[in-house]
Amino acid sequence: MIFGITYTEWVGYLASVVLIISFMMKNVSTLRIVNSVGALLFVVYGIMLTISWPIIITNGFILLLNVYYLTKKDK
Template identity: 75%
Template structure:
């Protein structure tokens, strides 16, 4: 399935890239981690849509885990 000559899989990849880029414009670290995690989650979906691209899935799952660790870690 295509939209404007681009496959849905590619659209998910472009959206993931855009969200990831936007995350780096955040001044507040927690907001950056939340938006960055959303981008990483979209990349995991993209990796799955690519007939299971493990390097993309593993790297972005790790990024989500790291972001969650710091988001949930008690502030001292």
């Protein structure tokens, strides 16, 4: 616990900040990469919450979509 905030909450805050930063990106590829990091952090956060399926499923899907579009051949 740091400053009275649990490690789980820190991961949630970090995920939120990374997600907000991703939407400030002008380059779509950069946006997808940073957004993927945020989504991955939210998946970890959902697991740390003793399995919060809505958070895990939603962000897992977002992560998969980002990876799909980043690796798609015909950009």
